[in-house]
Amino acid sequence: MQIETVITGTTRVYGIIGFPVAHSLSPVMQNAAMQSADIDGVYVPFAVPPSQLSVAVAGLRSLQLCGFNVTIPHKIAIMPFLDELTPGAVLAGAVNTVANQNGRLIGYNTDGDGLIISLQSDLDCTLSGLRVVLIGAGGAARGALAALCRAHVQSVAVINRTRVIAETLIDSFSSEFPGVALHAYAFEGYDTKLLSCVDLVVNATSLGMSGEKIEGLPLAHLPGHAKVYDMVYNPPVTPLQAEAQRLGLKVANGLGMLVAQGEQAFSLWHGVPSGAGVMRAALEPYLTR
Ligand code: NAP
DSSP states (O other): OOOOOOOTTTOOEEEEEEOOOOTHHHHHHHHHHHHTTTTEEEEEEEEEGGGGGHHHHHHHTTTOEEEEEEEOOOOTTGGSSSSSEEEHHHTTTOEEEEEEEEEEEEEEOOHHHHHHHHHHHHHOOOOOOTTTEEESHHHHHHHHHHHHHHHHHEEEEEEEEEEHHHHHHHHHHHHTTTEEEEEEEEEETTGGGGGGGGEEEEESSTTTTOOOOOOTTOOOSSTTTEEOOOOOOOOSSSHHHHHHHHHHHOOOOHHHHHHHHHHHHHHHSSOOOOOHHHHHHHHHHOOOO
């Protein structure tokens, strides 16, 4: 969609901070949705090196940006610079959306909700009672674990390259969610038989973005009803997804999560939902290049 925003003295400014940020598709989604809703606003990318984060947040505050998204590597580091964090952001330990409410910067995490919405709509998942394997233990995995626990899954086995990072993640959630069985493993040395009792696999690593396979995850051990969700959405089919498809498993990529977290941010900033399908449609040309 061609953006034809006319910028005037009353145009409200939104944006995204990250480093790098050039790859982000959020400007495409958010500008298309504002234009479709006839909102006088513009959304721009800001490349902020880690050493400049506090200065940049002070600048965004003084320039009275109405809201902004936060992406790698600032999702955790930004938290001390905000005025308030929602309980969901505290639990996830990360912020991906900031709203400026009368000069106060409020930090939200819409990634977890985005994942849940996408699991429900793209994979027909009823999360309560599910046995989940979560691959990865970084920022995205943390948000995913918080959201999955809140959705009352039965168990989550976190499998990560670095076991101690997975253990730290599990430790911080165990007391908060005593009703969910949480376990941490490294790829090396875990008993792959555990996969035979799994309903859902979620990839929350960056593996697949450059065509990498996830070594140490033999999908053939999964039961036939298991579903596979890959947070990676570009390329639209990763080796993980291709293997799951080959085995006849139900699969979705992370596009639905990207769109859902963006739609949540839009609602927070503008007080109205974005037009149905507008963000997803705006992304199409950018995913097939
Ligand atoms: P992150 O904090 O840097 O975490 C990266 C994770 O990937 C860690 O668990 C890391 O393991 C693992 N990893 C990295 N390289 C690896 C390798 N070569 N072999 C094995 N494991 C490796 O990143 P993040 O913010 O969590 O993001 C993770 C992915 O989720 C990215 O692809 C991001 O684009 C995607 N994401 C998608 C959405 C969406 O809307 N679809 C939203 C958020 C994130 P170690 O702990 O051992 O380092």
